[in-house]
Amino acid sequence: MPLPAFYRNVATLALIAAFAAMCAYGTGPMGFDLHGKPIPELAGPGVRVVVLFFAASDCPISNRYVPEVARLSREFSSQGVRFWWVYPNVGDTAAVVEQHNREFSISGYTLLDPKQTVTAMAHASTTSEAAVFLVNGGRLREVYDGRIDDRYISIGQERPRPEHHDLEVAIAAALAGKPVPQPGGRPVGCSIVFLQK
Amino acid sequence: MKTQRIAVAVPVLTAVLYLVCRLPEGTRAASRMPARGEGAATLAAIGALGRSGASHAEDRETWSRDIAPLLYRHCTTCHHPGGAGPFSLLTYADARRWAPQVLAVTQSRFMPPWLPEPGYGDFADVRRLSDDERALIQRWIDGGMTQGDPKEAPPPPHYDSTWQLGQPDLVLDAPRPVALQAGGTDIFLNLIMPYPLKETRYIRAMEILPSPARVVHHANVFIDRLGSLRRSHPGDWEDGVPGMDLLMDAGNRFEPDSHFLFWKPDSPALVEPGGMPWRLDSGNDLGLNIHLKPSGKPETVTMRVGLYFTKDPPVHQPMLLQLAGDDKLDIPAGDSNFVVEDSLTLPVDVQVLGVYPHAHYLGHDMEGWAILPGGEKKWLVWIKDWDINRQSVYRYRVPVLLPQGTVLHMKYSFDNSEDNPHNPHSPPVRVHAGNRSEDEMSHLWLQVLPVNTPAKGPDPRLLLEEAWMRNRVSKSPLDRLSLYNLAAALAGQERFTEAAIVFRQELSIDPKNARTLTALGAALEGAGQTRQAEESYREAIAIGVETGVSSCDPRFNLARLQVRSGNYSEAEMEFRQLLESCPEDAGIRSTLGAALLGAGRQDDAVREFNRALELDAGDPTALFNLGAMAADSGNTDQAVKLLEPAVRAWPASVDAHEKLALAYAQSGRLNDALEQLRSAAALTPGDAMVHELLSQVLGDLGHTQEAIGELKQALQLNAGDADGWNNLGALELRAGQADAARADLEHALRINPEHPQAKANLARVEGRN
Numbered sequence: 029m030p031l032p033a034f035y036r037n038v039a040t041l042a043l044i045a046a047f048a049a050m051c052a053y054g055t056g057p058m059g060f061d062l063h064g065k066p067i068p069e070l071a072g073p074g075v076r077v078v079v080l081f082f083a084a085s086d087c088p089i090s091n092r093y094v095p096e097v098a099r100l101s102r103e104f105s106s107q108g109v110r111f112w113w114v115y116p117n118v119g120d121t122a123a124v125v126e127q128h129n130r131e132f133s134i135s136g137y138t139l140l141d142p143k144q145t146v147t148a149m150a151h152a153s154t155t156s157e158a159a160v161f162l163v164n165g166g167r168l169r170e171v172y173d174g175r176i177d178d179r180y181i182s183i184g185q186e187r188p189r190p191e192h193h194d195l196e197v198a199i200a201a202a203l204a205g206k207p208v209p210q211p212g213g214r215p216v217g218c219s220i221v222f223l224q225k
Numbered sequence: 226m227k228t229q230r231i232a233v234a235v236p237v238l239t240a241v242l243y244l245v246c247r248l249p250e251g252t253r254a255a256s257r258m259p260a261r262g263e264g265a266a267t268l269a270a271i272g273a274l275g276r277s278g279a280s281h282a283e284d285r286e287t288w289s290r291d292i293a294p295l296l297y298r299h300c301t302t303c304h305h306p307g308g309a310g311p312f313s314l315l316t317y318a319d320a321r322r323w324a325p326q327v328l329a330v331t332q333s334r335f336m337p338p339w340l341p342e343p344g345y346g347d348f349a350d351v352r353r354l355s356d357d358e359r360a361l362i363q364r365w366i367d368g369g370m371t372q373g374d375p376k377e378a379p380p381p382p383h384y385d386s387t388w389q390l391g392q393p394d395l396v397l398d399a400p401r402p403v404a405l406q407a408g409g410t411d412i413f414l415n416l417i418m419p420y421p422l423k424e425t426r427y428i429r430a431m432e433i434l435p436s437p438a439r440v441v442h443h444a445n446v447f448i449d450r451l452g453s454l455r456r457s458h459p460g461d462w463e464d465g466v467p468g469m470d471l472l473m474d475a476g477n478r479f480e481p482d483s484h485f486l487f488w489k490p491d492s493p494a495l496v497e498p499g500g501m502p503w504r505l506d507s508g509n510d511l512g513l514n515i516h517l518k519p520s521g522k523p524e525t526v527t528m529r530v531g532l533y534f535t536k537d538p539p540v541h542q543p544m545l546l547q548l549a550g551d552d553k554l555d556i557p558a559g560d561s562n563f564v565v566e567d568s569l570t571l572p573v574d575v576q577v578l579g580v581y582p583h584a585h586y587l588g589h590d591m592e593g594w595a596i597l598p599g600g601e602k603k604w605l606v607w608i609k610d611w612d613i614n615r616q617s618v619y620r621y622r623v624p625v626l627l628p629q630g631t632v633l634h635m636k637y638s639f640d641n642s643e644d645n646p647h648n649p650h651s652p653p654v655r656v657h658a659g660n661r662s663e664d665e666m667s668h669l670w671l672q673v674l675p676v677n678t679p680a681k682g683p684d685p686r687l688l689l690e691e692a693w694m695r696n697r698v699s700k701s702p703l704d705r706l707s708l709y710n711l712a713a714a715l716a717g718q719e720r721f722t723e724a725a726i727v728f729r730q731e732l733s734i735d736p737k738n739a740r741t742l743t744a745l746g747a748a749l750e751g752a753g754q755t756r757q758a759e760e761s762y763r764e765a766i767a768i769g770v771e772t773g774v775s776s777c778d779p780r781f782n783l784a785r786l787q788v789r790s791g792n793y794s795e796a797e798m799e800f801r802q803l804l805e806s807c808p809e810d811a812g813i814r815s816t817l818g819a820a821l822l823g824a825g826r827q828d829d830a831v832r833e834f835n836r837a838l839e840l841d842a843g844d845p846t847a848l849f850n851l852g853a854m855a856a857d858s859g860n861t862d863q864a865v866k867l868l869e870p871a872v873r874a875w876p877a878s879v880d881a882h883e884k885l886a887l888a889y890a891q892s893g894r895l896n897d898a899l900e901q902l903r904s905a906a907a908l909t910p911g912d913a914m915v916h917e918l919l920s921q922v923l924g925d926l927g928h929t930q931e932a933i934g935e936l937k938q939a940l941q942l943n944a945g946d947a948d949g950w951n952n953l954g955a956l957e958l959r960a961g962q963a964d965a966a967r968a969d970l971e972h973a974l975r976i977n978p979e980h981p982q983a984k985a986n987l988a989r990v991e992g993r994n
Contacts, residue, residue: 095408
């Protein structure tokens with residue numbers, strides 16, 4: 029007998045919390061690096077905030093966000109923020125991503141998410157999309173999930189330049205220990221190709 | 226010699242194109258955008274259905290049978306590996322991978338790109354998906370994106386990165402690759418490609434090969450007849466000149482822009498209709514106004530243009546006309562519905578071949594229509610939700626005939642509110658017309674072909690130009706460019722006195738304009754006011770000296786005046802001085818040749834004419850004079866070869882028609898000769914010599930009665946011509962009209978009692994009797 033919707037949602041939240049706890053304690057890989065090596069945790073010594081940027085090598089809008097995400101990474105990395113380039117699509121194999129990162133001069137932490145573990149943890153559905161987690165005693169708490177900024181309104185609808193830098197504001201608030209403003213609109217780009225279960 | 230050098234600056238309409246997005250966030254965008262939750266629901270539904278059973282699979286739409294044909298027809302021109310689209314849609318796996326995006330953009334009608342509303346203009350190559358096609362995509366996705374039997378799929382279209390029309394006759398490369406930054410705003414750049422040939426070529430088709438294709442959103446190709454953009458950016462033109470729109474110097478000949486050379490990725494080959502090639506001459510530059518979209522990584526962009534030639538010059542001369550409300554573009558910040566209108570009455574019958582609506586980022590609703598003389602309203606185009614990123618030229622499936630007296634209308638609205646997400650300013654600011662992307666424009670371009678043109682009368686494009694420029698001046702009386710072009714259009718119709726008035730009107734605004742003074746001089750010269758013309762040229766030269774601006778044109782015209790007055794030695798001296806400062810000017814070279822010819826120095830003249838043709842293979846003065854010399858010396862093949870292009874360059878030159886007629890007649894092409902002489906007679910019905918020549922050719926063709934008629938016309942104009950009366954008598958004799966022949970031969974002998982042929986012919990008449 030199916031659960032009423034309310035209880036089903038509660039169950040989902042509980043699962044997510046369990047995931048967070050698992051990854052925080054390193055009991056299972058969060059994903060793999062470009063050499064196929066499991067990544068046990070997303071944070072690390074001195075890391076206060078974890079930012080995940082969901083990317084796809086073949087998604088044009090995701091690719092167009094590379095310079096902006098690289099800028100944020102440069103600006104915040106010295107403040108205890110760890111950026112991850114997360115590739116959730118199965119077609120983005122290590123070889124594909126390695127070439128893509130080289131073409132786009134992406135040099136930061138890269139995570140392949142073939143089982144979409146991190147994707148589910150972050151509730152991501154789109155490339156490009158970002159999630160922000162506070163690191164608290166080895167646990168990760170998601171405080172932001174959504175667009176990078178408001179440059180794209182929908183596919184084909186684009187501002188000349190962004191007016192609201194939602195992700196940047198969220199990271200700054202997280203670092204400052206302030207309430208994190210939520211995104212002002214949905215992310216625009218390519219749907220993540222979810223695994224069929 | 227009938228050279229004329231009147232500067233005509235046509236605003237280069239060409240220009241301009243851009244791209245970038247638009248769509249107000251709160252209103253229009255919101256209505257077409259699913260909320261976040263809805264998007265997620267769609268994806269979930271796709272996944273769920275994809276996993277469901279296939280119990281009714283045979284009833285469902287399949288990729289092989291239903292979707293592949295649709296994608297191949299509408300999408301894969303761009304969406305193929307290496308194509309302009311960001312991803313491929315050639316295979317089933319591709320279609321499945323991108324199904325959510327395909328669904329979203331087809332439902333919103335963002336793709337395929339097509340802005341005109343159906344029913345408001347009957348266009349060729351419509352890209353708009355039908356409601357049935359959109360529903361088909363929706364059902365396929367809802368039904369689980371079944372592949373079906375691969376054997377049912379049509380063979381995929383083949384795309385490669387080579388020329389679609391085969392190897393071009395000429396390939397032009399941008400001088401340098403463009404370094405496109407990884408991010409930031411879109412780039413609008415004008416790349417300049419000098420035309421390297423010395424010969425004139427007619428272009429029947431053009432292709433553009435960008436690399437990488439995905440970052441080049443569109444290109445608007447323009448012809449810079451004088452290389453003015455290159456000359457105004459001497460140090461950096463090879464890197465491209467930034468800008469979304471342009472104004473160019475169109476040179477001294479009336480050559481209005483005539484073709485829409487608008488390239489976009491889904492129409493890589495631009496093939497002109499039969500009889501309407503466009504032209505490139507020695508010294509021209511081809512320009513590419515390109516819109517580049519950063520991809521996220523640094524890109525090195527190269528552009529290649531392939532040109533396909535035809536030997537046949539155009540037989541139809543279209544023209545681009547513009548309606549515009551730029552003079553009224555003063556859009557208050559925050560105004561979401563600022564409207565401008567314009568109208569223009571057609572002075573001649575035209576067929577409208579295509580239309581190109583253009584605005585920048587604030588444009589919203591754009592309407593164009595015509596009111597026919599009988600009051601009937603005919604829609605030309607209606608775009609309800611303008612998007613500069615998807616702008617295009619739209620060609621009519623069947624040319625739209627609009628008779629003289631039709632009033633063209635445009636009405637554009639602009640959204641300068643914060644709700645327009647494409648607004649370049651945040652917060653909004655007051656916006657005016659301008660060439661920068663953050664300025665605005667309100668243009669409705671029409672490609673028109675004059676039809677039902679009377680055999681006699683001025684080039685109908687001059688009448689269109691006059692009407693267009695009068696309209697512009699009526700809206701902006703101080704618009705110097707429009708005043709200049711209006712005056713030039715009048716001068717082109719040989720309405721020199723009116724032209725001089727308008728040139729003076731412009732000079733009242735800008736008294737120190739050397740170019741206008743030169744043009745005024747030419748108009749005064751045309752009106753027979755030689756002394757005033759000379760004064761005007763001298764004033765232009767003085768201003769040139771004072772301001773450091775080149776005074777080649779007025780000095781050229783002044784020297785040419787001296788040629789006309791027979792003062793060849795002074796003219797030669799002036800031309801030789803001119804060549805020191807303007808050594809590459811073919812016109813100076815050839816007119817110097819004309820001066821030398823006038824002074825009897827034929828060999829020197831020929832040398833200068835040949836050098837002129839080396840600089841500009843289409844120089845009409847050199848072509849004409851060399852051709853005339855060849856005709857006079859009986860070198861008929863060479864004469865025809867030179868004089869045919871001279872006549873095309875100078876269709877109003879009686880001398881050129883006459884000389885070509887002579888060359889044709891010498892080579893036995895009497896019917897061609899007749900055609901040239903009839904053209905000459907249409908230009909100067911009061912020229913006795915032309916009628917005499919016509920009579921001679923008609924007589925040789927055996928059309929004796931017509932020959933008699935032409936000769937009678939000639940003698941009405943020149944009654945003292947004893948040869949003419951004798952010839953008339955001879956023709957009448959041939960026609961068996963002995964009495965008339967006798968009378969006319971006696972007439973010849975009264976003028977010249979010793980006329981030997983008349984005496985002999987009269988004896989023959991008497992002998993018959």
